[in-house]
Amino acid sequence: MKFFNLSEPIEYEALMPGRHNRWGNDALLFRVNKGTGKLTTKYGTDKSGDTYGFLLLDNKPLINSYGEELYCPTCAKVLSMGLGRENVNQSLIDTIKHSQNVGNDIKVAFENIKPMLSILEDGYYLLTRIEMIPTDGEGNFFWNLPSSKKLYKATADVYYKFHISSGTPKFLLPSQSIACLNKERVSHYVDQLNHGKSMTGLAYYYEGFMSTLLDGHHRATAAYIENKSIDCLTIVKVTGLGFNQDKKPDKIYAGGEIYDFNLFSKPERIYKYLKKIMDSRKWKLETQEVEELLSACQCVWIHETATTENDFGKRIYPDYLSIAFSDMAGDVSDERVHDVMGRRDEEAEFELEMIFKKLELQEPKRAIELAKRIINDANWKVLLEEAFRYLASIDSTEVEDIFIKYLIDTDHDPKDVCRKIAHEYLNNR
Incomplete structure (x- = not known):
């Protein structure tokens, strides 16, 4: 007799109090089962053997990473703008935008954002709120990510005096070209800020101290102009398993944090599902797929009207080293x-x-x-x-x-x- 898998595509797993992470807010662990995989991170090599990483939305690269340093946690990464969110199917963008209609409670936010979470690939994730700083981690306006390659120091963990600080999600990368900036919309949000309204966004943790802003670019710009942070509902993928001295799984890794299995009521279920996902190697791109993604980016960039960086001046924000040292303290x-x-x-x-x-x-x-x-x-x-x-x-x-x-x-x-x-x-x- 054949039994059908009737599990929900998006399942609540556990709620972890804010004291268990460095950003201080509750984090909800959930499982994606049979997700569409429209939003995913993948890696591969081109025909010359060079290594690339891509944050993909509907198979369109939002962010491109370069070099062997992709596999080194304390090495800064070289990034460039991909095709950008503006080149993705509009229905997906609408799904992301609608996820902003959330309540303050993380469980309420989870229920409201479920339709959007189904675009993730299978795996375990955290959903949490993080006060993001709208810079690149070095004080520069976050939206100025060029289509040419640029080194981002805040993409790496910090190694200082023989101590390591894992990256804390705190700074932002854009998911669309700066050419999409609308100054009238920015002015609208600046006015809202000046009347006491907080700015919100939706982010996906990328690496190190960086997250990619999926929605809220103009709100984040307004926050930068007013030297404020932006409250981001943030998705953090569980990227690894930890084992004890007896080689038994006893922890998971996500967003620079370590969560012990004793926080969860069904740790064995989490381990088995994560192991199955990791063994599948779905993160690996074939060489031809890498070449096609790079070619698509080049076609857009060649015909792209040259845009200059928007200069809103410098604001006083902590940099990634300040955050790392604070975490170490x-x-x-x-x-x-x-x-x-x-x-x-x-x-x-x-x-x-x-x-x-x-x-x-x-x-x-x-x-x-x-x-x-x-x-x-x-x-x-x-x-x-x-x-x-x-x-x-x-x-x-x-x-x-x-x-x-x-x-x-x-x-x-x-x-x-x-x-x-x-x-x-x-x-x-």
Whole structure:
């Protein structure tokens, strides 16, 4: 007797509280079974043996990646704009746009976005909300992704002083050409922002610290102009399995996070399905398929009217290193600071540097107090320059007094960077 598979194409699996990830919001784990595979990431080599990666929508590349570095997690990736969302079937675009009608609760959002989730390929995914920064991770306006190749440092994990920070979804790549920018629409959203409305978008996690914005380009542009973030409902694919010392599966990897199997009621089911998907090697493109995708992009680019980058000026946002250091810092309580400053070893030096960087990003008042403690503690001269550079970014009479005192109390030394920082600060006030 034959039994039919009556499982739902989109199935809820578990809800993980925000304390289990670095972006701090609840993440809903769901399974795609018999998805259409219209939105997918695939890899392959061309006839010359060069490696390429593509984020595909309806078999049209939105983002192209290049080089052997695609398989290196700490190597920055070279990217270019693909054909763009504007060259995809309009019904798919409408499906993506309609998914923006979501509620604040992630479970409600999941129910509303189910029609769109069916365009994913089979596998497990997270659905979560992340406050995205509308830059490329280095302070540049996110939409200026060219059709020519460009290195994106924020596509890689960060390796710093023998420590690694996995990428946290925080910055944006566009899924359509900058030629699609409509300044009237941007002005409309800027006006909404100025009247208290938050900007929202839909994103798909790409790699490192980067996600691809599927919908909300004009809202993200308005957020950039006003130096604000954009609240993105974000899809994160589960990309790997982890095993314990007995070689038994005990965790999954998604968006730079590790989730233990003890968070789930049916871990064996998750393992079996993921193993089946990974063994299928559906991510692999044949050489001819790679050549066809590249040829399609070249045909569009050749006939494309040259467009210049839109310059909205520079805004003050954290870069990808600031986010990575903040993630490395962990607990920044007063008790932890006291404990670390009481130690005298290389690990304590690293920990205090990360704590300081996190406070700079999230708690400026405490960062100032920590900078003052570092300056007044002879045991922490190793972070003296870091403290001076931070204080020099603050316009206050208190900082002025600190710098004057330092210049009076220390002898002139042409190699003393802190004296130079203090002089420049005082001369510019």
